[in-house]
Structure formats: C-alpha cells, structure tokens
Amino acid sequence: MSRNKWRAAILIVCALGLAAQTGETYKARLNALPADARTRPELAGNGSVTATLAGSKLTITGSFDSLRSAATTAQLHGGVAAGVRGPVIADLTVAKATSGTISGTVDLTPPQVDSLKKGGLYVQIQSEKAPEGVVWGWLLR
Secondary structure, eight states: OOHHHHHHHHHHHHHHHHHHHOOEEEEEEEEEOOOOTTTGGGOOOEEEEEEEEETTEEEEEEEEEOOSSOEEEEEEEEOSBTTBOOOEEEEEEEOSSSSEEEEEEEEOOHHHHHHHHTTOEEEEEEESSOTTOSEEEEOBO
C-alpha cells in the first residue's frame, strides 16, 4: 500500500474514533431528598453523576457517600416536569454500601431524549432505611 493510502486509512480510523467519542454531557449533584419529620433522620448523603448521550444511548457513571444506611437500588427517572418527581425509566447498578459507585447504560426513547435535554430526567438512590429514596439529582447540561 502506498504512503498516501496508509495516511488516508489512518485519518479515517482516527475520524471514526473521534465520532464515536462525541456526545452531549449532563451532570447531576446528588443531594438528600426533601424531608418531613418521619424521613428526616434517614435522609443524608451526597454524590455526583455524569451522563453522556450518544444518539439515544445514555451512559451514567458516578459516586455517592455519607448515606446513613446501605444503598439498595438506583434508578433513572423521568420527571413529570423539571423538578417534579416521576416514574422509573431504568434501573442502574449501585454499590450496596453507604459509599460507592453508580453506573448504567440506558437506551432512551425520542420523548425521553427530549425530556433529558429539557432537564426532565433525574437519578435517585434508595437505601435500606429510605426505600422511597435517599438522594437524587437532576441531569443538566
């Protein structure tokens, strides 16, 4: 193969690699859910997640700490409106501990992608003593 063909092949491979890495990035700070007198003793903790949207695939990674009881589940939710809680979209992987990591990949529908772009999706972690949610954060650009 001639040098020019090798150069062209290398440029194509590099361009494809860059195209595969592009995506829109969203971030969320995980903070305690709003508390009432019954739940206040159990709602503590914080963390952060980063989500990258490539096409319709959303990849979520992050960490959390300082929960008062071990995390049990984590989920991606679609809010009814920005700031208003809504239904579960997908389960995420979470460390079953008071500190750890959270991750997952979700194939979003077109309406869910639109909701993400408008600030309508959030991540929530549940724990042993707060099964309805202990920390959450809205995914924003």
